[in-house]
Amino acid sequence: MARQISDLKLGILGGGQLGRMLIQEAINYNLTTLVLDPDAEAPCKNIANKFECGSITDYDTVYNFGKKADIITIEIEKVNIEALEQLEKEGKLVFPQPRVIRLIQDKGIQKQFFKENDIPTAPFQLVHGKEDILNSIISFPYILKQRKDGYDGKGVMRINGITDIDRAFEAPSLIEELVDFEKEIAVIVARNPNGDMRTFPMVEMEFNAEANLVEFLISPSTYPENIQQKAEKIAIQIATALNITGILAVEMFITRNGDILVNELAPRPHNSGHQTIEGNYVSQFDQHLRAIFNLPLGDTRTLANSVMVNLLGEKGHDGVAKYAGLEKVMSVDGVYIHLYGKKYTKPFRKMGHVTIVDQNREKAIEKARFVQDTLKVIS
Amino acid sequence: MARQISDLKLGILGGGQLGRMLIQEAINYNLTTLVLDPDAEAPCKNIANKFECGSITDYDTVYNFGKKADIITIEIEKVNIEALEQLEKEGKLVFPQPRVIRLIQDKGIQKQFFKENDIPTAPFQLVHGKEDILNSIISFPYILKQRKDGYDGKGVMRINGITDIDRAFEAPSLIEELVDFEKEIAVIVARNPNGDMRTFPMVEMEFNAEANLVEFLISPSTYPENIQQKAEKIAIQIATALNITGILAVEMFITRNGDILVNELAPRPHNSGHQTIEGNYVSQFDQHLRAIFNLPLGDTRTLANSVMVNLLGEKGHDGVAKYAGLEKVMSVDGVYIHLYGKKYTKPFRKMGHVTIVDQNREKAIEKARFVQDTLKVIS
Numbered sequence: 074m075a076r077q078i079s080d081l082k083l084g085i086l087g088g089g090q091l092g093r094m095l096i097q098e099a100i101n102y103n104l105t106t107l108v109l110d111p112d113a114e115a116p117c118k119n120i121a122n123k124f125e126c127g128s129i130t131d132y133d134t135v136y137n138f139g140k141k142a143d144i145i146t147i148e149i150e151k152v153n154i155e156a157l158e159q160l161e162k163e164g165k166l167v168f169p170q171p172r173v174i175r176l177i178q179d180k181g182i183q184k185q186f187f188k189e190n191d192i193p194t195a196p197f198q199l200v201h202g203k204e205d206i207l208n209s210i211i212s213f214p215y216i217l218k219q220r221k222d223g224y225d226g227k228g229v230m231r232i233n234g235i236t237d238i239d240r241a242f243e244a245p246s247l248i249e250e251l252v253d254f255e256k257e258i259a260v261i262v263a264r265n266p267n268g269d270m271r272t273f274p275m276v277e278m279e280f281n282a283e284a285n286l287v288e289f290l291i292s293p294s295t296y297p298e299n300i301q302q303k304a305e306k307i308a309i310q311i312a313t314a315l316n317i318t319g320i321l322a323v324e325m326f327i328t329r330n331g332d333i334l335v336n337e338l339a340p341r342p343h344n345s346g347h348q349t350i351e352g353n354y355v356s357q358f359d360q361h362l363r364a365i366f367n368l369p370l371g372d373t374r375t376l377a378n379s380v381m382v383n384l385l386g387e388k389g390h391d392g393v394a395k396y397a398g399l400e401k402v403m404s405v406d407g408v409y410i411h412l413y414g415k416k417y418t419k420p421f422r423k424m425g426h427v428t429i430v431d432q433n434r435e436k437a438i439e440k441a442r443f444v445q446d447t448l449k450v451i452s
Numbered sequence: 453m454a455r456q457i458s459d460l461k462l463g464i465l466g467g468g469q470l471g472r473m474l475i476q477e478a479i480n481y482n483l484t485t486l487v488l489d490p491d492a493e494a495p496c497k498n499i500a501n502k503f504e505c506g507s508i509t510d511y512d513t514v515y516n517f518g519k520k521a522d523i524i525t526i527e528i529e530k531v532n533i534e535a536l537e538q539l540e541k542e543g544k545l546v547f548p549q550p551r552v553i554r555l556i557q558d559k560g561i562q563k564q565f566f567k568e569n570d571i572p573t574a575p576f577q578l579v580h581g582k583e584d585i586l587n588s589i590i591s592f593p594y595i596l597k598q599r600k601d602g603y604d605g606k607g608v609m610r611i612n613g614i615t616d617i618d619r620a621f622e623a624p625s626l627i628e629e630l631v632d633f634e635k636e637i638a639v640i641v642a643r644n645p646n647g648d649m650r651t652f653p654m655v656e657m658e659f660n661a662e663a664n665l666v667e668f669l670i671s672p673s674t675y676p677e678n679i680q681q682k683a684e685k686i687a688i689q690i691a692t693a694l695n696i697t698g699i700l701a702v703e704m705f706i707t708r709n710g711d712i713l714v715n716e717l718a719p720r721p722h723n724s725g726h727q728t729i730e731g732n733y734v735s736q737f738d739q740h741l742r743a744i745f746n747l748p749l750g751d752t753r754t755l756a757n758s759v760m761v762n763l764l765g766e767k768g769h770d771g772v773a774k775y776a777g778l779e780k781v782m783s784v785d786g787v788y789i790h791l792y793g794k795k796y797t798k799p800f801r802k803m804g805h806v807t808i809v810d811q812n813r814e815k816a817i818e819k820a821r822f823v824q825d826t827l828k829v830i831s
Contacts, residue, residue, distance in 0.1 A: 077775060079791060097476055100499060103791040120479060122498045354786055354809065369783035376755050376809075396456060404748035407733055412458060412482040430733065430755075 078366045079103035084142025086129045088115030090413040090423065091148035091342045094350070096120050098358040109138045116414040132156045139165055146319065146365055147341055150178050151222055168318040168365040169340040176315070177338050181220040181247050187335055190314045192307065194335045195326075197249045206238050209248050216249045217241055252334055254326035258294060259345035260308040263320045263360045263370050270312055271360070271370040272305045273353060276345055278324075281385070281421075289441065290381040292348045295434070296327065303333055311338065320361045322346060344383070348428045351409050352379025378434040380441035384425040384450055386418035392452030394418035396425075402448045405440050407431050417452075424450045457745045458482035463521025465508045467494035469792040469802065470527035470721045473729070475499050477737040488517045495793040511535045518544055525698065525744055526720055529557050530601055547697040547744040548719040555694070556717050560599040560626050566714055569693045571686065573714045574705075576628045585617050588627050595628045596620055631713055633705035637673060638724035639687040642699045642739045642749050649691055650739070650749040651684040652732060655724055657703075660764070660800075668820065669760040671727045674813070675706065682712055690717065699740045701725060723762070727807045730788050731758030757813040759820035763804040763829055765797035771831030773797035775804075781827045784819050786810050796831075803829045 079102060085092045088110030096106050096117060108121035111128050118124045123141075127134040129149070135156035139145050144166040145157065157171040176182050187194040199220075200206050206217070213235075219228035219242045231251070232238060257278040264270045274293035281288040294301060308323040315321070322343030324336040346357035355363075355371025363370050386394070393416060402408050412425040427444050431437035458481060464471045467489030475485050475496060487500035490507050497503045502520075506513040508528070514535035518524050523545040524536065536550040555561050566573040578599075579585050585596070592614075598607035598621045610630070611617060636657040643649045653672035660667040673680060687702040694700070701722030703715040725736030734742075734750025742749050765773070772795060781787050791804040806823050810816035 077778065079773075079775060093479070097479055100472070100476055100793070101788070101790045103793050105498075119484075119501045120499050363782070368779055371782075372785035394458075396458060399456065400747055403742070403750075406751035409480070411480045414479070414482050 078362075078368065081105070081143040081366070082107060082141065083362075084109070084139055084145040085117070085121070085148055086135065086138075086145065086152045087148035088112070088117035088121065088124065089148060090116050090411075090425075092117045093120065093413060094347075094356075094411070095146075095148065095342060095358045095361065098356060098362055101359075102362065104362070107138070107142050109135070114416060119414070129153065136160060139167075144168065144365060146361070147174065150174055150340070154178070166365070169321075170316075170318060173315050173317050173340050177340050179220050180218050180223070180337065181245065183338060184247060184249075186314070190310070192311060192314075192335050193333060195250045195252050197247050199245070199247050201245055202243065203238055203241050206232075206241050206246075206248065207235075211248050211250055214251050216251055218247050218249060220245045220247060252326045252336075253329055254334075255329050256296075256327045257324065257336070258296075258304060258327055258333075259322055259324045259343070260304050261320055261322045261343065261346045261349075261357055261360075262305075262308040262312045263364045263373075264312045264317050265364045265370060266318050266367045269370050270309055271373050272308050273346060273349060273357065273360075273373040274375055275301045275304045276348070278345060283421075288383055288385070289445070290345060290348060291434075291438065292352050292379045292381070293375050300327065300331065300333070307333060307335060311335070315340075318367075319364050320346075320357055344423075344426075347411070347426050348379040348381040349373075350411075351428050351430050352376060377430050377432050378437045379431075380429045380437045382427045382429070382441050382444050383423060384412075384427060384448065386420050386422040386424055386450045388420045390450070390452040391419045392417060394424055395451050397449045397451050398447040402427065402444045405429075405443065407437070408440065408444060418450045422450075457741075457747065460484070460522040460745070461486060461520065462741075463488070463518055463524040464496070464500070464527055465514065465517075465524065465531045466527035467491070467496035467500065467503065468527060469495050469790075469804075471496045472499065472792060473726075473735075473790070474525075474527065474721060474737045474740065477735060477741055480738075481741065483741070486517070486521050488513070493795060498793070508532065515539060518546075523547065523744060525740070526553065529553055529719070533557070545744070548700075549695075549697060552694050552696050552719050556719050558599050559597050559602070559716065560624065562717060563626060563628075565693070569689070571690060571693075571714050572712060574629045574631050576626050578624070578626050580624055581622060582617055582620050585611075585620050585625075585627065586614075590627050590629055593630050595630055597626050597628060599624045599626060631705045631715075632708055633713075634708050635675075635706045636703065636715070637675075637683060637706055637712075638701055638703045638722070639683050640699055640701045640722065640725045640728075640736055640739075641684075641687040641691045642743045642752075643691045643696055644743045644749060645697050645746045648749050649688055650752050651687050652725060652728060652736065652739075652752040653754055654680045654683045655727070657724060660762075662800075667762050667764070668824070669724060669727060670813075670817065671731050671758045671760070672754050679706065679710065679712070686712060686714060690714070694719075697746075698743050699725075699736055723802075723805075726790070726805050727758040727760040728752075729790075730807045730809050731755060756809045756811050757816045758810075759808045759816045761806045761808070761820050761823050761827075762802060763791075763806060763827065765799050765801040765803055765829045767799045769829070769831040770798045771796060773803055774830050776828045776830050777826040781806065781823045784808075784822065786816070787819065787823060797829045801829075 088108040093116040139160040279289040322339040467487040472495040514532040518539040658668040701718040
């Protein structure tokens with residue numbers, strides 16, 4: 074018999090909550106998991122078979138770590154690509170492929186990829202510094218994004234006028250026309266090396282304006298079928314063009330006139346898919362494992378309506394985390410708690426999430442509002 | 453704020469698959485888990501925060517282990533009760549309570565408890581050896597059960613006539629009238645220290661006659677509502693009489709004339725509740741944690757029909773486990789794999805289970821038969 078998933082060692086670059094939830098699924102397949110993370114107290118620390126504290130951006134550290142695994146994946150894009158390319162050359166399976174991570178790491182290259190592949194996206198211009206920005210042809214207000222290392226709202230700012238340019242990033246960036254969107258949505262698509270693809274039903278997101286983080290997510294969307302199909306088609310188009318192995322989260326805008334524009338990509342489990350753990354037949358974490366191990370992809374349909382609430386560290390609290398209101402929210406039926414094993418909280422730190430499942434969409438939303446009002450991460 | 457679940461250390465006696473699935477849930481609550489098991493390669497080894505290899509029946513080992521935890525639970529009944537009683541005296545929380553484990557450890561005392569509390573059960577007689585058995589007033593054929601240490605079909609035999617008595621156990625045992633049952637069923641009930649109780653919907657079991665193990669389980673049952681209510685009422689009656697904290701699995705027979713007789717109890721997560729992980733709003737593992745930490749109990753309703761298939765080691769195979777047919781069964785929608793992290797297989801060893809979820813009961817059963825025919829644990 075060929076080597077089986079249960080014989081293989083999975084190396085994960087990054088030991089945060091995404092790695093943690095991936096490991097929770099990997100346990101079901103007897104997978105041996107190795108994790109590399111620079112934080113000695115990372116969320117994966119106690120549940121990986123082997124946890125290694127070290128830099129995920131350093132060539133030697135990543136290379137030596139990868140040598141110990143049979144198949145390597147990521148839970149964050151900011152990793153050393155050269156080491157992954159070398160490992161791939163030496164015959165290790167690296168999924169998503171290093172060339173995909175390289176493309177997505179750089180929002181400028183990502184945007185160019187959209188343009189070359191006729192993927193609808195907001196008009197943009199690459200810039201190299203303040204001078205370029207001053208000479209941009211895109212009119213105010215617009216969005217300025219650092220090409221690399223931005224995440225969870227970091228490295229993104231709105232430029233309302235010429236005076237804001239003083240605060241602009243000094244790093245290579247891109248300017249993007251402001252999209253007057255009605256809703257942010259996401260579709261997660263999975264693709265295995267056989268080329269099988271399956272999309273999760275489209276979800277709707279609500280953002281915390283202050284932190285620029287997903288705060289609230291509703292699955293499935295209630296947009297008309299044709300809009301949902303269009304979004305799913307775009308996700309499949311991108312996964313095909315990338316020839317990706319693994320899952321790919323595609324964040325999109327629906328504009329006020331019903332157009333869909335792609336915002337950005339994440340080639341890994343993503344915050345917009347957490348509700349799949351309870352709300353769908355297969356979770357995004359299980360699906361990612363199935364994809365990278367070239368197994369049949371799972372059933373992505375929803376079991377019920379679900380709403381995901383991110384548990385962010387409360388403003389004004391910095392220290393050992395406490396979860397006020399936990400018992401109250403647990404007394405509500407269909408409420409699932411996911412704490413990420415982080416000892417310390419700070420304002421807007423992602424400390425966990427809560428999924429609410431209910432056959433009735435309005436009830437699920439109502440319960441989610443209650444969870445948001447009741448459960449607080451304090452110190 | 454009072455101490456929270458996320459601050460507490462949970463000690464688990466036994467590191468098998470039940471402990472493993474309990475830890476998979478405990479991760480969601482940031483619980484620190486300590487596990488004691490005599491097998492250095494037990495299924496919990498790599499996922500407990502701290503795994504200790506040692507005897508769970510030795511007083512000193514259990515006592516010293518328990519001192520390190522804030523709250524102690526079990527995943528198997530055969531543990532040192534005296535050590536748990538001492539820990540309880542010293543203020544540790546031990547759930548289920550040692551007196552409950554003591555009662556359930558001994559099938560003779562369990563049967564007497566049923567009798568004293570008007571719980572319907574098959575007529576029985578306690579016996580102390582072959583002589584007693586020969587003088588028994590219960591007529592052939594009957595069931596002979598060792599009072600202690602029997603599990604998964606071990607310590608149970610059918611006595612068809614006088615010649616079988618030669619093979620009888622030399623240990624304290626009980627003789628039980630053979631029940632001409634139509635179906636074996638189970639109800640899992642949870643009770644927290646506040647006295648809140650919730651039952652999972654009744655499930656139907658099918659046994660492997662050769663191994664006397666649950667092989668196949670269907671949730672929910674399709675017996676008439678009045679039978680289901682009767683079974684749930686019995687489970688609540690027992691949990692109340694025991695004043696138990698934690699979950700309690702109540703295995704019962706439905707006789708051909710519609711009576712319900714209690715077979716036996718397990719004061720912990722149980723094989724008859726594995727399908728709750730995917731098939732119900734809350735899983736038996738989550739519910740057990742909620743109960744022992746005195747949190748609100750979760751919603752036990754089913755999300756869909758589910759069928760659980762135990763993955764037993766194939767006859768004639770003894771060695772490093774391989775899972776033949778894994779890819780084929782994973783290509784069926786709604787199929788969930790749970791491997792238990794056991795390196796070696798042997799005939800009838802519980803190596804994992806598979807849950808099949810489908811909105812249509814007949815389809816779920818059909819898929820389960822396919823899984824049974826296709827997925828084999830070989831060496």
